[in-house]
Amino acid sequence: MELGYNQAALILEANDEGEISVNLAISVNLAAHDSENLAAAICQIIARKLTQDEKFQSEIMDALE
Secondary structure, rough: OOOOOOOOOEEEEEEEOEEEEEEEOOOOOOOOOOOOOOHHHHHHOOOOOOOOHHHHHHHHHHHHO
C-alpha cells in the first residue's frame, strides 16, 4: 500500500492467537513534526483508543458479535 500526499492510515494485524496489533502509517510526504495534519492526528487518536481504552475495545468487540 502506498500513501499519497497528506494521507495517514492505521494498519491492524491479527496474530494466530487473535491478538490485534495497531500500526500507524504516515505518508513520507509529511514532515515528522507536522502536527497540523488532520489525517495523521485522527489516526493517532484512534490508534491510542484502540490500544489504551478498554471501553472502546469492548464496544468494538460487542459490535462484532
